[in-house]
Amino acid sequence: xxxxxxxxxxxLFVAFMACDGEAGGDVATPxxxxxxxxxxxADADAEVGPTDPYPAAARAAxxxxxxxxxxxxxxxxxxxxxxxxxxxxxxxxxxxxHIIAQLQSLGVQPAGxxxxxxxxxxxxxxxxxxxxxxxxxxxxxxVLVSAHYDHLGTSIDGRGxxxxxxxxAICNGASDNASGVAGVLALVDALNSSTTxxxxxxxIVFWDAEEDGLLGSTHYVAVAPLVPLANLAAMFSVDIVGTxxxxxxxxxxxxxMDYSQGIRDVLHAVNAELGTQVYPVSxxxxxxxxxxxxxxxxxxxGVPVVFFGAGSSxxxxxxxxxxxxxxxxxxxxxxxxxxxVTAELANGADRPSYVDGPSPHIDDAxxxxxxxxxxxxxxxxxGLEDPLFVGLIExxxxxxxxxxxxPPSTPAEEEEYGQFVRSILDAVYAFL
Ligand SMILES: [Zn+2]
Numbered sequence: 001x002x003x004x005x006x007x008x009x010x011x012l013f014v015a016f017m018a019c020d021g022e023a024g025g026d027v028a029t030p031x032x033x034x035x036x037x038x039x040x041x042a043d044a045d046a047e048v049g050p051t052d053p054y055p056a057a058a059r060a061a062x063x064x065x066x067x068x069x070x071x072x073x074x075x076x077x078x079x080x081x082x083x084x085x086x087x088x089x090x091x092x093x094x095x096x097x098h099i100i101a102q103l104q105s106l107g108v109q110p111a112g113x114x115x116x117x118x119x120x121x122x123x124x125x126x127x128x129x130x131x132x133x134x135x136x137x138x139x140x141x142x143v144l145v146s147a148h149y150d151h152l153g154t155s156i157d158g159r160g161x162x163x164x165x166x167x168x169a170i171c172n173g174a175s176d177n178a179s180g181v182a183g184v185l186a187l188v189d190a191l192n193s194s195t196t197x198x199x200x201x202x203x204i205v206f207w208d209a210e211e212d213g214l215l216g217s218t219h220y221v222a223v224a225p226l227v228p229l230a231n232l233a234a235m236f237s238v239d240i241v242g243t244x245x246x247x248x249x250x251x252x253x254x255x256x257m258d259y260s261q262g263i264r265d266v267l268h269a270v271n272a273e274l275g276t277q278v279y280p281v282s283x284x285x286x287x288x289x290x291x292x293x294x295x296x297x298x299x300x301x302g303v304p305v306v307f308f309g310a311g312s313s314x315x316x317x318x319x320x321x322x323x324x325x326x327x328x329x330x331x332x333x334x335x336x337x338x339x340x341v342t343a344e345l346a347n348g349a350d351r352p353s354y355v356d357g358p359s360p361h362i363d364d365a366x367x368x369x370x371x372x373x374x375x376x377x378x379x380x381x382x383g384l385e386d387p388l389f390v391g392l393i394e395x396x397x398x399x400x401x402x403x404x405x406x407p408p409s410t411p412a413e414e415e416e417y418g419q420f421v422r423s424i425l426d427a428v429y430a431f432l
Pocket of ligand 1: 148176177210239240293
């Protein structure tokens with residue numbers, strides 16, 4: 001066991017031991033019927049149905065989500081010609097020009113400075129466009145759908161963010177985040193195909209300088225919001241699409257569900273409708289203070305947010321993040337969810353509301369249990385074949401199952417459960 005492995009073991013051990021004991025009791029008790037996946041699916045079926053033309057149109061649009069368009073955009077944006085899309089470089093400009101040309105061909109209206117698509121700030125340039133809503137009473141409310149288009153540049157651009165691998169001196173950022181940009185463009189293309197349109201407007205944004213510390217989104221929120229933040233029904237950041245956080249896992253994540261009321265149910269319903277899983281999870285899943293993508297400044301400003309992503313793959317932030325790491329079917333799986341959630345929120349009578357100081361939700365336990373089971377199915381695939389790791393993860397999965405079988409029902413239990421979930425995630429991020 002090397003030093004790094006020993007450190008990981010001790011972290012996992014501490015995480016596990018920290019909340020060992022009374023979590024839901026050692027004996028599984030009968031589930032609260034309202035919390036099982038089966039009954040949640042039934043609830044979801046009841047909640048979503050093409051009862052008016054707008055949902056029907058959204059579902060028709062889903063059929064037009066064009067995988068080949070997504071792939072073509074991914075290949076262009078992750079090409080060496082884009083030089084790693086570093087902000088304030090020729091490569092960043094080339095990526096921006098390409099994105100703007102796509103928005104124009106998709107019929108998106110410019111929403112940047114001086115009648116154009118660009119919103120310039122000190123460290124870069126965001127790209128903003130609008131798809132107007134069709135309901136006069138709701139068209140001044142927006143669902144903001146976004147992805148950052150910048151990445152780490154090259155090993156010779158003097159910025160020091162990209163390390164060469166052999167002769168490969170360009171960090172193409174195919175998964176991070178050419179995939180998200182391609183996904184949002186494909187979403188616009190699909191929703192555009194609806195003749196009914198959406199009731200609320202869409203604000204489509206491609207952020208710059210995310211990799212330098214969320215600078216584009218922070219500028220937008222703090223200095224230059226196009227419309228009052230209160231007019232945003234929701235804000236989505238699509239960041240890293242089509243990768244696998246753990247080999248064998250085809251699911252993705254919708255982070256930040258804890259900070260809004262109303263989006264979680266929509267995502268559950270969409271999961272049930274599509275039969276594939278995007279886990280609705282809390283901001284804790286993005287590590288540390290949850291500030292790892294452009295949703296963060298919006299969440300801090302009280303806007304309901306979701307960070308849609310598949311999670312970092314082993315090539316994250318390396319020169320090996322090339323197009324082949326993005327699996328087309330997995331990317332389309334996540335984007336189908338984003339398209340339907342966008343359509344639901346753009347059409348729903350009620351808007352999500354912001355939740356300040358959220359309580360831990362049992363959905364986190366489902367996601368962590370399933371990730372743990374995926375690791376246990378082939379521990380060597382993630383380098384955790386040491387029996388000590390396997391035993392710790394088995395214990396962790398068992399305790400999560402206890403919480404699922406007997407969800408926290410008092411403030412004290414919620415506190416204990418929340419600490420347990422956070423301790424696991426802290427251990428995972430220490431490991432990453
Ligand atoms: Zn990213």
